[in-house]
Amino acid sequence: MKLDKITAQKRTPKRTSLSHWLFLAPCLVMLIICAGWPLLRTVFFSFTDATLDNLQKTNFIGIDNFIALARDQEWWRAILNTFVIAAISVPLETFLGMIIALILHRNFKGRGLMRAIVLVPWTIPTIVSARMWAWMLNDVYGIVNELLLKASIIDAPIPWIASNNLSLVSIILVDVWKTTPYMALLLLAGLQSLPQDCFEAAQVDSIPFTKTLRKIILPLMKPTIAVAMIFRMLDAVRIFDLVYILSSGNSANATMSVYARKHLVDYNDVGYGSAAATVLLFLIAFLGIIYIPLNRKKLRELN
Amino acid sequence: MVVVENKWKYKRLLKNIVFCALCILVAACCLFPFYWATVSSLRGSADLFSTEIFPSRITLENYKYVFSDVAFGYSFLNSAIVATLTSLLTLAVCLLAAYPLARYKFTGRKRILMIALSVTTLPHVAVLSGMFEMIRIFNIYNEKSALILAYMIITVPFTLWVMTNFMNSIPKDIEEAAIIDGASQYTVLTKIFLPVLGPAIVTTGLLAFIAAWNEFLFALTFTLTNQARTVPVSLALFSGASQHELPYGLIMAASVIVTLPLVLLVIIFQRRIISGLTTGSVKG
Numbered sequence: 016m017k018l019d020k021i022t023a024q025k026r027t028p029k030r031t032s033l034s035h036w037l038f039l040a041p042c043l044v045m046l047i048i049c050a051g052w053p054l055l056r057t058v059f060f061s062f063t064d065a066t067l068d069n070l071q072k073t074n075f076i077g078i079d080n081f082i083a084l085a086r087d088q089e090w091w092r093a094i095l096n097t098f099v100i101a102a103i104s105v106p107l108e109t110f111l112g113m114i115i116a117l118i119l120h121r122n123f124k125g126r127g128l129m130r131a132i133v134l135v136p137w138t139i140p141t142i143v144s145a146r147m148w149a150w151m152l153n154d155v156y157g158i159v160n161e162l163l164l165k166a167s168i169i170d171a172p173i174p175w176i177a178s179n180n181l182s183l184v185s186i187i188l189v190d191v192w193k194t195t196p197y198m199a200l201l202l203l204a205g206l207q208s209l210p211q212d213c214f215e216a217a218q219v220d221s222i223p224f225t226k227t228l229r230k231i232i233l234p235l236m237k238p239t240i241a242v243a244m245i246f247r248m249l250d251a252v253r254i255f256d257l258v259y260i261l262s263s264g265n266s267a268n269a270t271m272s273v274y275a276r277k278h279l280v281d282y283n284d285v286g287y288g289s290a291a292a293t294v295l296l297f298l299i300a301f302l303g304i305i306y307i308p309l310n311r312k313k314l315r316e317l318n
Numbered sequence: 319m320v321v322v323e324n325k326w327k328y329k330r331l332l333k334n335i336v337f338c339a340l341c342i343l344v345a346a347c348c349l350f351p352f353y354w355a356t357v358s359s360l361r362g363s364a365d366l367f368s369t370e371i372f373p374s375r376i377t378l379e380n381y382k383y384v385f386s387d388v389a390f391g392y393s394f395l396n397s398a399i400v401a402t403l404t405s406l407l408t409l410a411v412c413l414l415a416a417y418p419l420a421r422y423k424f425t426g427r428k429r430i431l432m433i434a435l436s437v438t439t440l441p442h443v444a445v446l447s448g449m450f451e452m453i454r455i456f457n458i459y460n461e462k463s464a465l466i467l468a469y470m471i472i473t474v475p476f477t478l479w480v481m482t483n484f485m486n487s488i489p490k491d492i493e494e495a496a497i498i499d500g501a502s503q504y505t506v507l508t509k510i511f512l513p514v515l516g517p518a519i520v521t522t523g524l525l526a527f528i529a530a531w532n533e534f535l536f537a538l539t540f541t542l543t544n545q546a547r548t549v550p551v552s553l554a555l556f557s558g559a560s561q562h563e564l565p566y567g568l569i570m571a572a573s574v575i576v577t578l579p580l581v582l583l584v585i586i587f588q589r590r591i592i593s594g595l596t597t598g599s600v601k602g
Binding site for chain 1: 337340341344345347348349351352354355358366367369410411412414415417418419422424425430433434436437439440441442443444445446447448449450451452454467468470471474475478503507528531532534535538539549550551553554566569570573576577580581583584585588589591592595596
């Protein structure tokens with residue numbers, strides 16, 4: 016198999032690398048225009064007093080923006096919120112995603128249907144999910160409170176969205192609902208790439224499933240779970256849409272992205288907002304340093 | 319012996335029941351919010367606050383209103399145009415780029431793939447001000463092209479990865495035969511790869527379409543007027559006379575309208591979408 020690959024590569028005629036770059040050019044130009052350049056500009060703006068109407072003639076003000084950030088209680092609150100959301104929702108999603116992945120991995124009638132059903136929350140636009148849940152969690156007319164009241168779990172309606180702390184809970188709830196399917200698919204792909212005979216052997220020897228899970232599946236799945244969790248963590252830290260809708264402008268529940276955009280656009284302070292965005296950028300870059308090496312393996316696979 | 323066998327049977331039956339119950343629970347959790355949105359959208363203003371799980375009366379009043387709303391019509395059209403053009407442009411750019419990445423070894427190849435991967439993790443708010451400036455310079459603020467340009471940061475890196483993976487998995491034989499017969503790289507790509515890549519194109523095109531359809535941050539920032547907004551933005555800004563009087567029936571009807579096409583697409587193409595989603599990130 017390996018030998019085959021080597022000879023195949025040798026047989027491929029060498030092309031000038033110029034034509035490779037010609038093929039790559041449009042894509043690279045796109046990446047530079049949409050990612051590289053704006054990113055550099057944002058970092059640059061974070062050291063200036065730029066405003067939306069005045070992006071060209073800006074004054075360099077050093078690290079004033081960052082000092083102001085460090086002094087703002089709301090910013091620290093936003094950092095805390097971001098981490099609380101990420102730290103709670105990612106493990107929850109992994110746990111629930113694993114259960115769903117195990118269900119989907121089993122061969123049963125209606126597996127295809129089940130897979131389609133599980134994909135539904137992921138498909139629904141985030142704004143729609145936020146609006147749907149806001150309606151369900153409405154303190155007066157919401158179905159959630161109604162059901163909880165009927166089941167006598169609670170005595171009085173709970174202000175899910177209106178109360179600061181609970182609104183964070185609602186954000187996490189909706190995020191988990193929306194993203195667990197994605198996590199489940201990542202973990203399912205991992206399950207499917209495991210040697211399938213170990214599942215079968217365990218089944219034949221009638222070893223209880225929990226034992227198979229603990230002794231075989233989870234240890235083998237460790238790398239997949241780690242990669243999936245970090246991947247999700249990077250995504251969770253930049254959360255914007257859900258928070259924007261569910262916190263309805265309440266700064267006590269803002270996350271770093273929401274805070275940065277609010278200052279950048281709503282308060283017209285591009286310099287300050289860019290500084291906040293830059294901090295978030297470096298934070299994610301730092302998390303990414305952990306993530307990228309884990310992906311080396313994937314890159315090797317491509318070779 | 320018989321007793322043992324019976325015990326086995328019961329155990330298996332019990333296991334199956336537990337499994338079924340679990341499946342139903344998961345399905346209910348996944349579907350209920352959408353079901354509830356649909357039910358609420360079918361209620362007249364008089365029954366909106368009723369909490370019957372199965373509605374006794376339904377009306378299309380809300381849908382009639384939403385469809386007759388000009389602003390919503392605009393945003394629906396905008397979303398459709400932006401999402402379609404975004405996915406077409408992404409596909410064109412990435413098909414070209416993925417070909418050398420998947421087929422040839424050259425210096426810089428790994429670096430490009432790593433850069434694409436890191437761009438997928440960028441916080442979008444970190445390109446907001448730079449992008450805003452560029453859109454100003456190109457003079458496309460409040461235009462669909464601004465959104466299409468901005469969405470490239472979301473769709474291109476991801477599509478590039480998935481496409482490279484797909485191309486990589488196509489056997490080399492046919493292509494080599496063509497090259498030996500003197501076909502150019504461009505001919506190989508268009509005449510040999512494109513037909514084989516059908517499924518990959520459907521998958522990545524759909525994922526790009528969904529991403530563009532659902533995007534909110536850029537759409538909120540780079541559009542200003544009702545005529546330019548996309549669906550998520552108008553849904554987010556949709557409000558009644560006051561904060562406490564949100565027209566939930568209408569919002570739910572609009573939500574159902576914008577979600578239904580996506581849900582149908584996903585159900586039809588679920589296999590493809592799953593394979594695309596998982597190549598994009600973890601593949602052991």
